[in-house]
Amino acid sequence: xxxxxxxxSQGPGRPDRPGPLGRLGRLARPGGAAGRTxxxxxxxxxxxxxxxxxxxxxxxxITAVFILYPFVSTVINSFTDRRTLLPGHYVGxxxxxxxxxxxxxxxxxxxxxxxxxxxxxxLVILPLLLALLVQRNIPGxxxxxxxxxxxxxxxVVVVGLIWVWxxxxxxxxxxxxxAVGVGKVGFLSDQWLLLFxxxxxxxxxxxxxxxxxxxxxxxxxxxxxxEAAAVDGAGAVRRFLTVTVPAVxxxxxxxxxxxxxxxxxxxxxVYLMAGPNGGPAGEDTTLVMLVQRTGTGLSGxxxxxxxxxxxxxVVAVVLMLLVLRADRREEx
Amino acid sequence: MPLSRRALAxxxxxxxxxxxxxxxxxxxxxxxxxxxGKVEGDITFQTWNLRANxxxxxxGVIAGFEKKYPDxxxxxxxxxxxxxxxxxxxxxxxxxxxxxxxxxxxxxxxxAKAGLALDLDKSASKYKKEYLxxxxxxxxxxxxxxxxxxxxxxxxxxxxxxxxxxEKAGLSPDQPPKTYxxxxxxxxxISDRTDGKVATxxxxxxxxxxxxxxxxxxxxxxxxxxxxxxxxxxxxxxxKELYKVKALDPQALTATPESSGRKFLTEAVAMNPxxxxxxxNFKKQAPHLYKNIGITDQITSTGxxxxxxxxVMVNSRTKHTPAAVAFAHYVTDAEHQMSFAKKVAIxxxxxxxxxxxxxxxxxxxxxxxxxxxxxxxxxxxxxxxPVLFSDQMKTELGNSVARALxxxxxxQEALDAAVKACDRLLQQQG
Numbered sequence: 001x002x003x004x005x006x007x008x009s010q011g012p013g014r015p016d017r018p019g020p021l022g023r024l025g026r027l028a029r030p031g032g033a034a035g036r037t038x039x040x041x042x043x044x045x046x047x048x049x050x051x052x053x054x055x056x057x058x059x060x061x062i063t064a065v066f067i068l069y070p071f072v073s074t075v076i077n078s079f080t081d082r083r084t085l086l087p088g089h090y091v092g093x094x095x096x097x098x099x100x101x102x103x104x105x106x107x108x109x110x111x112x113x114x115x116x117x118x119x120x121x122x123l124v125i126l127p128l129l130l131a132l133l134v135q136r137n138i139p140g141x142x143x144x145x146x147x148x149x150x151x152x153x154x155x156v157v158v159v160g161l162i163w164v165w166x167x168x169x170x171x172x173x174x175x176x177x178x179a180v181g182v183g184k185v186g187f188l189s190d191q192w193l194l195l196f197x198x199x200x201x202x203x204x205x206x207x208x209x210x211x212x213x214x215x216x217x218x219x220x221x222x223x224x225x226x227e228a229a230a231v232d233g234a235g236a237v238r239r240f241l242t243v244t245v246p247a248v249x250x251x252x253x254x255x256x257x258x259x260x261x262x263x264x265x266x267x268x269x270v271y272l273m274a275g276p277n278g279g280p281a282g283e284d285t286t287l288v289m290l291v292q293r294t295g296t297g298l299s300g301x302x303x304x305x306x307x308x309x310x311x312x313x314v315v316a317v318v319l320m321l322l323v324l325r326a327d328r329r330e331e332x
Numbered sequence: 333m334p335l336s337r338r339a340l341a342x343x344x345x346x347x348x349x350x351x352x353x354x355x356x357x358x359x360x361x362x363x364x365x366x367x368x369g370k371v372e373g374d375i376t377f378q379t380w381n382l383r384a385n386x387x388x389x390x391x392g393v394i395a396g397f398e399k400k401y402p403d404x405x406x407x408x409x410x411x412x413x414x415x416x417x418x419x420x421x422x423x424x425x426x427x428x429x430x431x432x433x434x435x436x437x438x439x440x441x442x443x444a445k446a447g448l449a450l451d452l453d454k455s456a457s458k459y460k461k462e463y464l465x466x467x468x469x470x471x472x473x474x475x476x477x478x479x480x481x482x483x484x485x486x487x488x489x490x491x492x493x494x495x496x497x498x499e500k501a502g503l504s505p506d507q508p509p510k511t512y513x514x515x516x517x518x519x520x521x522i523s524d525r526t527d528g529k530v531a532t533x534x535x536x537x538x539x540x541x542x543x544x545x546x547x548x549x550x551x552x553x554x555x556x557x558x559x560x561x562x563x564x565x566x567x568x569x570x571x572k573e574l575y576k577v578k579a580l581d582p583q584a585l586t587a588t589p590e591s592s593g594r595k596f597l598t599e600a601v602a603m604n605p606x607x608x609x610x611x612x613n614f615k616k617q618a619p620h621l622y623k624n625i626g627i628t629d630q631i632t633s634t635g636x637x638x639x640x641x642x643x644v645m646v647n648s649r650t651k652h653t654p655a656a657v658a659f660a661h662y663v664t665d666a667e668h669q670m671s672f673a674k675k676v677a678i679x680x681x682x683x684x685x686x687x688x689x690x691x692x693x694x695x696x697x698x699x700x701x702x703x704x705x706x707x708x709x710x711x712x713x714x715x716x717x718p719v720l721f722s723d724q725m726k727t728e729l730g731n732s733v734a735r736a737l738x739x740x741x742x743x744q745e746a747l748d749a750a751v752k753a754c755d756r757l758l759q760q761q762g
Binding site for chain 2: 081083275276277293300
């Protein structure tokens with residue numbers, strides 16, 4: 001291909017005009033520095049090898065600096081007693097041994113696990129139902145689609161603060177509950193209600209995001225399948241269970257995987273609602289909150305926080321593999 | 333010339349490694365501790381949430397300094413109040429700590445231990461006599477020789493109370509509690525007479541409360557905490573009683589200073605500590621509260637209120653030690669502290685300044701009455717917060733207090749656990 005281009009550029013009537021690979025064409029002329037320069041075919045091959053790397057270089061560089069280096073650094077730090085301002089010494093597995101005896105680590109692991117168990121089923125099922133609802137092309141539906149998506153683009157801090165005001169002892173929700181005779185509920189003072197309130201915010205904020213993913217999947221479900229099922233006498237629920245769910249099953253697995261990893265790493269919602277101490281006596285602390293609390297500040301224990309981070313990473317990866325494995329087993 | 337694969341790989345490695353070499357905890361090069369040379373060079377000065385209200389004041393101070401020392405130039409940066417410690421630690425770890433930094437004693441302790449704060453006993457001892465002895469000592473760290481920041485402004489912080497809520501509970505709005513015993517008695521009355529609808533406080537006791545109650549916080553050597561003694565247990569037991577009858581807000585266990593402030597603003601609680609800046613906020617956001625606002629001294633059973641000390645630290649790695657020391661002294665000298673005190677309700681830490689008629693003579697207004705009373709109480713005030721009490725220790729104490737208030741542990745068990753955890757953290761600090 002390169003040769004034909006060279007030939008064309010040297011065609012009659014256009015002796016000096018370089019083609020798309022004009023520089024290469026000039027070098028290919030007899031009498032050039034052919035003795036020291038490799039033949040054109042070799043140079044083209046080299047360029048074909050190097051060019052993709054040059055294009056990828058900015059991305060690779062960013063990945064190396066902001067992902068690879070911090071990750072490697074975290075692994076190394078987890079075996080040291082490094083502090084924010086003091087370089088650490090190698091301590092072997094001491095940090096990992098310590099976290100096994102750290103009550104707060106087990107509280108964090110428990111809360112992060114409860115969070116996954118509470119949030120993931122809701123984020124797999126509710127957005128699907130919402131997507132079915134807004135999938136129909138009826139006048140004004142675009143407004144509802146946008147409305148459901150709004151929490152996704154809203155700042156988590158703003159959303160968290162609004163929910164704190166709503167659920168406060170003197171907030172709107174408690175005022176309504178008091179008005180109907182239920183009495184005040186300690187959404188922001190009870191350990192479990194606090195965690196449940198934070199889960200509600202996570203689900204509410206995530207609905208729109210996963211709804212969009214489901215909408216894309218639902219658009220690919222052939223209408224004929226629904227029609228055939230309807231002809232066979234299947235009702236709406238039956239059609240949902242036997243046509244819709246199998247058709248979007250792989251999307252459901254994707255949503256489960258994404259939401260379980262995100263739920264396990266939850267920080268902002270719990271931090272905003274339960275406070276920096278992680279609820280009463282720190283009982284609502286999640287693992288990532290513990291990493292933040294342990295590793296930051298002027299006296300931060302960077303080594304220990306790194307060991308905690310590694311545990312979070314390993315559990316998140318295992319969680320994702322479990323979801324994918326369950327899907328594969330079901331498929332086979 | 334086309335790049336060979338090896339050349340490309342080398343370039344990539346260099347490109348990755350070079351920026352990374354800037355990471356880490358900074359190098360040991362840079363600063364000298366000798367502050368006697370010519371005052372020159374570009375320095376950076378960092379304040380803690382002061383730009384919004386005092387921009388013109390600091391611009392004037394900097395202009396004055398640059399006029400006095402034409403070869404020196406000061407760049408002023410200001411950081412928000414939240415996460416200030418995180419910002420400093422990131423800068424310190426990255427080797428980008430400004431030359432002159434606004435700090436508090438608990439912030440300066442880890443910086444001094446890491447060798448990042450200039451020892452003023454060596455570099456600026458000639459200025460020592462200009463400051464109150466107690467204020468100069470406030471930036472000394474147990475176990476580390478030296479003084480690591482110029483003392484700046486002092487404050488006791490007023491305690492606000494809602495006169496209308498006091499009246500509603502049948503208490504005299506002009507006789508707020510002074511000691512912890514008064515506070516507990518009044519809080520129980522308010523709770524009882526409002527059926528638990530009005531709480532007196534929105535936050536759980538902090539280390540300063542233990543100090544003001546007369547609990548010994550640390551041993552004399554500064555090597556261990558002692559707030560789990562009988563007096564500490566007594567204080568926590570009384571708070572537990574308040575929590576049980578809702579004299580303490582039900583959300584107190586998860587409260588932050590901001591959330592407590594909001595509770596006071598919405599008149600859900602009767603008392604809240606604050607600063608002089610809060611008055612403007614009350615006026616704007618809660619006119620009804622502002623109409624009924626009462627201002628009193630901090631609650632104390634020792635006769636000594638808590639003193640908050642601000643300092644100005646010089647980065648030991650500064651390239652312009654004479655300029656940085658000169659500027660830190662310039663900002664904190666008697667003249668500038670006095671002019672700053674006239675802008676906002678703070679008090680100078682320079683010797684003799686508190687004897688100025690501005691702090692001793694009343695003109696009949698509430699403002700001067702509060703100022704004169706605060707200046708008087710400052711003379712015997714104590715900085716109760718142990719310099720070595722880190723954020724992690726505050727969390728440990730907060731969690732233990734919460735466990736005691738919830739009844740999950742007895743006050744004695746909770747405080748024993750807190751002392752054990754804080755001692756462990758203290759040892760880990762080295």
